[in-house]
Amino acid sequence: MRSFPLALSAVALAMALVPVVPAQAAALPAVQFAKIYYNSPGSPDNGANSSLNGEWAQLKNTTRKAINLKGWTLRDKTSAPDHVYTFGTFTLGAGKTVTVRTGKGTNTSTTRYWGRAGGTFAYIWNQASDTGYVRNPAGKLIDSCSYNSSRVESVNCL
Numbered sequence: 053m054r055s056f057p058l059a060l061s062a063v064a065l066a067m068a069l070v071p072v073v074p075a076q077a078a079a080l081p082a083v084q085f086a087k088i089y090y091n092s093p094g095s096p097d098n099g100a101n102s103s104l105n106g107e108w109a110q111l112k113n114t115t116r117k118a119i120n121l122k123g124w125t126l127r128d129k130t131s132a133p134d135h136v137y138t139f140g141t142f143t144l145g146a147g148k149t150v151t152v153r154t155g156k157g158t159n160t161s162t163t164r165y166w167g168r169a170g171g172t173f174a175y176i177w178n179q180a181s182d183t184g185y186v187r188n189p190a191g192k193l194i195d196s197c198s199y200n201s202s203r204v205e206s207v208n209c210l
Contacts, residue, residue, distance in 0.1 A: 081195040082114060083113055084111065084114050085186065086149055089106070090178065091179050091205035092104070092106025092107040092175075097179075098172065099171035099172045099173070099175070102155070103155075105156075108153045109184050110149050111186060112149045113146060113147060113149075118144065118146055119143065121143065122140060122141050122189070123138065123189030124138070125139070125187045127187075128182050129185075134168075137164075137166045145161075150164060155167075155168055155169065155174075156168070180200070181200040182198070183198040197209035
C-alpha cells in the first residue's frame with residue numbers, strides 16, 4: 053500500500069514538469085520576416101541600381117509545405133502606394149527564404165526585384181527606423197518587423 057502514494061507522487065511530479073506553451077506562442081506565422089537590410093553598402097546612397105539592390109527584405113516560409121505567394125504584399129510603414137511590392141506568380145518552398153531587393157534585376161526562385169529606379173527617392177527602407185509588413189491576398193497581416201537604429205545596417209527579425 054505504501055507504493056500507491058509514492059506512484060501518485062511520481063505522476064504528479066511528472067505532470068508538474070511538463071511545460072505549458074500558450075497557443076499563441078506555439079504557432080509561428082506561415083511566412084515570417086527573416087531580415088531587413090535597410091542601409092545599403094557604400095556612401096553616398098545615390099540611387100544607383102547596385103545601391104538600391106543593397107537594401108532588401110528577406111521572408112521565410114516557416115511551414116513544411118510550399119506556399120503560393122501570388123497576391124501577397126510586402127511594404128514599409130509609409131502609406132505611399134509605390135512602397136508596396138506585390139508578389140506575382142511565385143511559390144515559396146517549405147522552409148525556404150526569398151529575398152526582395154529594392155532595385156531592378158531578373159527574378160529567380162530565391163530573389164525577387166521590386167523594380168525601383170531613379171535616384172535617392174527610390175529607396176524603400178528608411179535608414180533610422182521603419183517597419184515592414186507582409187500581408188496575404190485578403191489583406192490580413194501575417195508578420196511585421198521593426199527597427200529603430202541608424203548605428204547598424206540591418207535587423208534580424210527571427
